[in-house]
Amino acid sequence: MARSKSAPSELPVAYSYIRFSTPDQGAGDSIRRQESLRDDWCARNGVRLVETLRDYGISAFKGRHRADDRAALGRFLSLVKAGTVKPGSYLVVEQFDRLSREQIRPALTLLLNLIEAGVRVVQLMPVEKVYGEDVEPMALMMAIMELSRGHSESMAKSGRGGLAWANKRKQATQKVLTRIVPAWCKIAGEKIVLDEPKAEVVRRIYNMALGGRGVPTIAKTLNIERVAPLSGRSKRWAQSSISYILCNRAVIGEYQPHTHHGRERREPDGPPVTGYYPAVLTEEMFNAVRMAMSRRNRKGSGRGDRLLSIFSGLLYDARNGETLHVLNNTVNGRRISPYESSRGLPGYKWVSFPADTFEAAVLSKFREIDAREITGNRQDPTAGAAKRLSEIERRLISIKEQLVSGDEDVGPVMDALRNLEAERKAAADQLRTARQEAASTLVNAWEDCQSLADLLATSPDPADTRARLRAAVHRVVKQVYCLFVAQAKTRIAAVQVWFEGEESHRDYLIVHRSGTGNRVAEWFVRSLVLPTSTAGIDLRKREDVALLEPILESLNLATNE
Structure with missing residues (x-):
């Protein structure tokens, strides 16, 4: 019986890893040198190169090259973990600083994990060495020294670069740091x-x-x-x-x-x-715009309204606190409607109110308001935040003086310094927010609101005027609570407008009579005065609403008096 010929054994496979930190290095000799050393080693050792992993312009100092699957080494490590890269395969690197420049613990862990998975790591310089499962302790010590050297070099470069930029920043008000500037x-x-x-x-x-x-x-x-x-x-x-x-x-x-x-x-x-x-x-202008935009985002943008709703995002149903919406596409024109109540849920009462009448009535009352009655004599809202930031900065100076003197143990002083730096950042953010609030002054907003309300009916560009008026209203008004009551063809609205700044409000009674036959629709608005209690009515409280609703339902509205 003839003996069968044995199949030739396959050559072991190798993966090459080429990396450099900055794109500028690609223009030099780095790639050619790493490829030449790799090809020479594979040829001498009878190893078949199956893939070259390339991370160009990626630093190994922070570890993103191994932790991110978008990086070549990160993808390779995922394949090793999944078993796609078989045990016995080689990973060839020019030097260990190509593999990692991290601190010694994560750098050594990376090397040992590869060895544990059966991957043999080949270092070509400064001494050619293969690190496999049978690695000797002395060789491992040399690997630790090489990995530590790579990290130390990166730390030194980072420190030099940081000092250079720190020095540039000190001179920032006298000289140009970079030729890249804003487009304006x-x-x-x-x-x-x-x-x-x-x-x-x-x-x-x-x-x-x-x-x-x-x-x-x-x-x-x-x-x-x-x-x-x-x-x-x-x-x-x-x-x-x-x-x-x-x-x-x-x-x-x-x-x-x-x-x-x-x-x-x-x-x-x-x-x-x-x-x-x-x-x-100016910074005041910047802060005012940022505050206006944040309020528009918080209170709704009125998207979907064919006609921009001036009070949209501010309106609440006094019966249950739900948001009121302005609907355009109704048979009876634009209406203010409670959404949840319109769904027929138990415990909810649905009554709508004409939006055009509501806007005209409330704006007519806004023209009569003296802004000083609403804003009052407010204290500077930035004073507390500025005082806190000043105190933290004073403490920071004191701690830095302790470090310079060398009289204190460095460890606790550094811990205190780090904690104070975090507090300083939080205090600076708080002060910035307070300045934004202060920049958007209520008095100026009231002036805009009243002048734009007067202009709205005769404006050549009503859409633009309405948008500007809405922005002004949202700067001065915090909430509007409404209690709508129906009497046949008549709608009654008790309206309580709460203003920004002081805890102040104005109360109004709006009555709208729908047109029938030859009679045109009409409305009127009055200041609402109800001496039901010494404290007055608060439409944000359900118990007060329960007292007011039957009074409104019993009103005789045969005349406008």
Whole structure:
């Protein structure tokens, strides 16, 4: 019986890993050198190269190259874990600092996990060595030394770079740190100056936002008027560009340095540098716009309303506290309606009210209000936050002086310093919010509200005036609680308007009679005075509403008196 020939054994397979931290290194000799060393080792050892893993422009200092599956090494480690990369395979690297530049614990864990999975790690320089399951203790010690050296080098580079940038930041108000500037600025010689035509576009965007225009409307307006985008790369305004400009503190002159490694996410590096860029507008204007936008987002935007509803997002049903909605497409015109009640749920009473009458009546009463009666003599809302931030900064200076003197144990002092830095950041954020609140002054908002209410009926652009009026109303009004009662063709509304700032309100009675036959619809509004208790009626309280509702139902409204 003839003996069968044995099949030739397959060559062992190898994966090559080539990495460098910055894209600029790709223009040098790094790739050719790593590939040449790899090919020479595979040829001498009879190993078949099946794939080259490439991480170009990715740092190994923070570990993203191994933790992120979008990186080549991260994908390879996932394949090792899944068993796709078979035990006995080789991973070839030029030096261990290509594999990792992390601290020794995660770097060594990476190496040992590969060995444990049966992958033989090949180091080509400075000494050629294969690390497998039979690795000797002395060789492992050499690996630890190499991994530690890579981390130390990266730490030194990071420190030098950080010191260089720290020194640049100290000189930020005297010299230009980078040639990259906002689109509304340009560099003239060694100074950053405004590109005035573009800066004027930025000012207009902020004025439109403060006037109640939303981001989509601003972008649409600029495109219709063929205003050139700030960036020459784009032909049309995008909503994302408008949003970026409206939240970018560079418009008030701030520059925020960042740190990043390769393609890793940028992170803020220290506090912003004030006065670095020439300011396009004042911080008060910036804060007022940010506050107005946040309130519009919080209280609803009225999307879906064919006619922008001035009080949309502020209205509540006094019976149960649910939100009232303004509906356009009804047989009887625009109506204010409780949504949950319209679904016929038990315990809910559905009564609607004409939206046009409601808006006209309340706005007519707003014209009579003296703003000082509503806003009162408010204390500076930023005083407490500013005092707290000042105290924290004083304590920070004291702790830093202790570090310099060397009289205290460094460990506890550093812990206290880190805690105070966190407190300082929180206090600075609180102060910024307080300044935003203060910038959007109620007195100015009241003036806008009253003047726009007068202009609404005769405005040549009623849609624009309505949008600006809505923005002004949302700056001065916090909530509007409504109790609607029906009497045949008559609708009665008890309305309680709560204002921002002081805990103050105004109460109104609105009566609307529907038109029938030859009689046209009519309405009237009065200030509501009900001496049912010394404290008055609070429509936010269910018990007060229960007292008021039967009184409204029993009213004789044969006349307007």
